[in-house]
Amino acid sequence: MSLLGENFMTEEGEFVINMGPQHPSTHGVLHLKVWLDGETIKKVQPHLGYIHRSIEKMSERLSYRNFIYATSRMDYLSAHINNQACALAVEKGLQVEVPARAQAIRVLLAELTRLQSHQLWWGCTGLDLGAVTPFFYAFREREAIMEIFEETCGARLTQNFCVPGGVMYDVNPNFQKRVKDVMQQIKSKYREYEEILTGNVIFENRTKGVGYLSKEDAISFGVTGPTARASGISCDIRKWFPYDGYEKLDFEEVVMEGGDCYTRYMARIEEMKQSVHIIEQMIDNLPEGDIQGKTKNVIKLPKGEFYQKVETARGELGVYIVSDGAASPYRIKYRSPNFSNLSALETMSVGTKIGDLVAIMATIDLVIPDIDR
Amino acid sequence: MFLKDYFGTIFKSIKSLLTGMRKTGYYFTHPKEILTEEYPDNRATLKMFDRFKGEVTMPHNENNEHRCTGCQACEIACPNGTIKIITKQEIKEDGKKKKAIEAFVYHLELCTLCNNCITSCPSDAIVMAQTYEHSVYDKTQLKKILNKPGSKIMEGVE
Ligand code: SF4
Ligand code: SF4
Numbered sequence: 001m002s003l004l005g006e007n008f009m010t011e012e013g014e015f016v017i018n019m020g021p022q023h024p025s026t027h028g029v030l031h032l033k034v035w036l037d038g039e040t041i042k043k044v045q046p047h048l049g050y051i052h053r054s055i056e057k058m059s060e061r062l063s064y065r066n067f068i069y070a071t072s073r074m075d076y077l078s079a080h081i082n083n084q085a086c087a088l089a090v091e092k093g094l095q096v097e098v099p100a101r102a103q104a105i106r107v108l109l110a111e112l113t114r115l116q117s118h119q120l121w122w123g124c125t126g127l128d129l130g131a132v133t134p135f136f137y138a139f140r141e142r143e144a145i146m147e148i149f150e151e152t153c154g155a156r157l158t159q160n161f162c163v164p165g166g167v168m169y170d171v172n173p174n175f176q177k178r179v180k181d182v183m184q185q186i187k188s189k190y191r192e193y194e195e196i197l198t199g200n201v202i203f204e205n206r207t208k209g210v211g212y213l214s215k216e217d218a219i220s221f222g223v224t225g226p227t228a229r230a231s232g233i234s235c236d237i238r239k240w241f242p243y244d245g246y247e248k249l250d251f252e253e254v255v256m257e258g259g260d261c262y263t264r265y266m267a268r269i270e271e272m273k274q275s276v277h278i279i280e281q282m283i284d285n286l287p288e289g290d291i292q293g294k295t296k297n298v299i300k301l302p303k304g305e306f307y308q309k310v311e312t313a314r315g316e317l318g319v320y321i322v323s324d325g326a327a328s329p330y331r332i333k334y335r336s337p338n339f340s341n342l343s344a345l346e347t348m349s350v351g352t353k354i355g356d357l358v359a360i361m362a363t364i365d366l367v368i369p370d371i372d373r
Numbered sequence: 374m375f376l377k378d379y380f381g382t383i384f385k386s387i388k389s390l391l392t393g394m395r396k397t398g399y400y401f402t403h404p405k406e407i408l409t410e411e412y413p414d415n416r417a418t419l420k421m422f423d424r425f426k427g428e429v430t431m432p433h434n435e436n437n438e439h440r441c442t443g444c445q446a447c448e449i450a451c452p453n454g455t456i457k458i459i460t461k462q463e464i465k466e467d468g469k470k471k472k473a474i475e476a477f478v479y480h481l482e483l484c485t486l487c488n489n490c491i492t493s494c495p496s497d498a499i500v501m502a503q504t505y506e507h508s509v510y511d512k513t514q515l516k517k518i519l520n521k522p523g524s525k526i527m528e529g530v531e
Contacts, residue, residue, distance in 0.1 A: 066452040069487035133397060140408060147422075154424040154501065160487045168492060172424065196393050201386040 010035070014042055019357070021050050027124065028368030032345075032357075039353045044346045052372040059332045064090050064164060064299040067332065072158035074336060075370035077117040078312035080149075080159050081110050087162040088243055089308035089319040093301035094164065096294065100287040102166035103244045108179070108282055109149070109161065110244075111275045115186070116145040117313035118272045121365045125265065126197050128362040129206050134197050141189060144182045148175065164299055166292035179283050183276055190273070198269070207261035211348040211360035214259060221347070222340040225315025227364050230267040231259040237311035251278050264363040300327050314338055314365055338370040420503075426486040427504040429456075429479055431519040438527040439520055441498035443474040450493035455483040474520055481507060481515040 007017045014035045021031040029050035035043035055074060059067035068086045072079035084106050091098060123138025146156045152172045153159035161168050197203055213223070218231040228235050236253040238246040254270040256263050301323035309318040315337025322331040341364050348364075349357050400406060412419065421427065433439050443460045457478040463471045491499055499519070509515060 062452050066450065066489060069452055069485055069489070131393075133393070143408070150425060151422045152424065154422070154426040154488065155486060158485070158487075160489075163492075168488060169424070172422075192396060196396055199389055200393060201382070201389045 013037075021047075027361075027366060030342075030366065030368050030371070034354065034357070036354060039355075041349050041352055041354060041357060044349055044357070046342055046345065048372055050372065051369055053369075055373045056332050056334060060329055063328050064301065067329065068162065068164075069158070069160045071334070072160055073369060074334065074373055075312055075314060075317070075338065075367045076157050077120060077367055078113055078314065078317075079157055080106075080113045080153075080161060081310055081312045082317060083160060083162040084110055084244070085308055085310040085312075085317050085319045087164050088310065089306050089321050090164040090299065090301065091293075092308055093304070093306045093321065093323060094295065094299065096165050098166055098244070098293050099290040100245070101170075101289045102291045102293070104282055104286050105167050105171055105291065106162060106244050107246065107249075108279060108286075109153070109159075111278045112145050112148060112179070114313045115272055115275045115279075116142045118268050118275075119145070121268060121313075121362075122193065122197070122272075125362040126203075128358050129203060131197060131200070131203070134193070137189070137192065137196065141182070141186050144185060148178050148182065151175070151178065163292065165295040166290070170291050171286075176283055176286070179279060183280055183283075186272075186276060193269070198265075204262065206356070206359050207265060207363070209260050209262075210352060210356045211261045211363065212259050213344060213348050217344060217347050218259075221344040223315070223344050224337050224340065225311070225313070226254070226267045226271055227264055227315065227341050227344075229253070229255050230264040232257045235316070237309050237316055241309060243308070243310060249278055249281060261359050261363040268365070298327055300325060301329075309335070312337060314367065314370070315341060334373060336370045336373060338366050338368075342366060342371055421505060423503070424501070425503045425505075426488060426501045428481055428486075428502050428507070429484065429490060429499050429519070430502040431477060431499050433521055433524055434527065437521055437524045439498060439524055440496045440527050441474050441477060441520065442496055442526065443472050444495065446493045446495060447490035447499065450489045452487065452489065453483050453485060455480050455485075456490060473526060477519040479517045479519050481517060482512050 007015070009015055014037055016033060016035050019032040019034055021029040023030075031047040031050065033045040033047060034041060053073070055070045058070060062070075068083050071082035071086050074082055119138045119142040123135040123142075126132075126134030126138075149159060150156050152169070152175055153161040213227070213231050215232050218228045218233055223231070224235050232255060234240075234253060234255050237243075238251075239253045251274045254267050254274060256267050256270075301321065303325040304323060306321045306323070307318060309316050316335070317337055318335030320333040320335070321329050324330040345360065345364065348360050352360070410419070431439050431441060443458055445458050445460075448456045448458050459475040459478065460472050461475040463473040465471055486501075488501065491501060507515070
């Protein structure tokens with residue numbers, strides 16, 4: 001056996017190298033041990049735990065109002081959606097009615113979150129595949145969305161805007177105007193995106209036919225989100241198990257056949273368009289009314305188990321709460337999308353070249369703190 | 374056939390390269406559309422949004438009075454023990470004892486800026502300030518006492 005993090009040669013002549021934990025294309029501290037024959041990948045083994053913060057255990061000590069903030073630090077690009085999942089799980093236990101206005105605000109912010117997350121992913125994918133320019137263009141639009149968050153929630157990434165029963169504050173008076181402006185801006189820039197990256201020959205050659213994930217493999221690994229939908233699985237929680245009023249909205253689930261990196265790329269681009277479509281439907285008819293349902297100051301869930309799943313920008317996030325009737329949860333478990341998506345990485349990448357591994361990782365869109373929690 | 378494909382690919386590559394370069398050229402010649410903010414040079418004009426969560430502060434009025442009753446609701450609401458409230462018993466003119474704060478200790482280095490303390494305060498004694506430069510050389514400087522020396526509670530706040 002060798003030390004963790006050591007590069008060596010096996011007896012069969014396979015070279016074992018460590019990609020990460022500090023590698024620019026792993027977007028964080030993901031440590032991949034890669035077995036190589038020449039340049040061809042034979043085996044990939046992820047090593048986890050570099051940023052484990054024990055969020056689940058920590059939550060057992062916190063009250064039902066307080067544990068929500070920590071989930072912003074899991075998948076930090078879908079922070080608002082994570083908070084929403086926790087709030088929904090607590091509401092399920094309490095059986096409180098969430099006012100229509102609060103639901104609409106939550107959904108609007110969730111779709112904005114999805115949009116900014118995909119925007120960042122788009123820029124990073126370009127960067128990983130050797131195109132620096134898209135990164136800056138993506139950040140231009142993302143910055144506009146971040147300003148919406150900053151103005152309404154007070155923070156750019158770790159909003160903590162959802163509370164059990166509704167949202168913390170009403171939206172800022174500028175909110176509607178600003179969102180409309182940003183939607184106009186984003187729609188006018190789609191063409192630019194397609195020109196720079198989608199139609200580019202180098203990009204197409206590096207992604208088409210690379211990192212194939214079959215439908216069966218995707219199901220057996222529990223892959224969700226755009227990654228699974230690009231393999232032809234219909235798994236959008238917003239459609240199948242609607243929450244917070246998604247059932248009333250008109251949008252399409254993006255399901256594509258193909259299963260390679262390019263299809264995953266296109267699936268996310270299409271999803272951005274759907275998000276814009278959802279936001280445009282809602283922004284002009286925000287219902288009037290309260291922003292918080294009636295909850296007690298100290299929340300106590302009845303004895304039992306509560307599960308709520310939502311669709312984050314990367315897939316299905318499940319929040320499982322076991323309550324023994326006290327003011328803090330007995331046990332909390334998060335089913336995080338990135339952990340399952342990462343497990344399919346080896347199947348996708350065996351037999352490809354080491355350069356393709358970067359492309360595959362980029363199109364799975366991993367966020368490492370969500371894997372470790 | 375092979376030659377045709379070969380040159381076709383070259384032609385396509387050059388074309389997609391030029392498409393990309395055209396965009397770059399466009400922004401090169403239109404500097405007005407570039408949005409970079411040159412921090413820290415723009416410090417004087419940089420203004421954060423009103424709701425921006427910078428740090429927890431306790432506003433005082435001109436008579437050096439605050440609204441905090443020392444009820445410790447914020448201390449309980451805080452998920453990571455950022456707030457410590459040291460209380461004392463004050464004897465009022467009519468002889469009755471009353472709880473008041475000795476010190477509102479706030480550890481900025483532990484604060485996650487989650488806003489739970491602000492929403493839990495029944496007498497609106499604390500607010501978020503819009504500060505954003507918190508670097509110091511020594512972590513003990515981040516421990517702050519929010520009530521000013523000699524301050525007392527505002528009339529009429531229960
Ligand atoms: S903002 Fe959150 S972490 Fe900071 S003091 Fe208030 S409750 Fe505690
Ligand atoms: S700041 Fe507010 S919640 Fe905290 S002790 Fe003072 S009055 Fe109570």
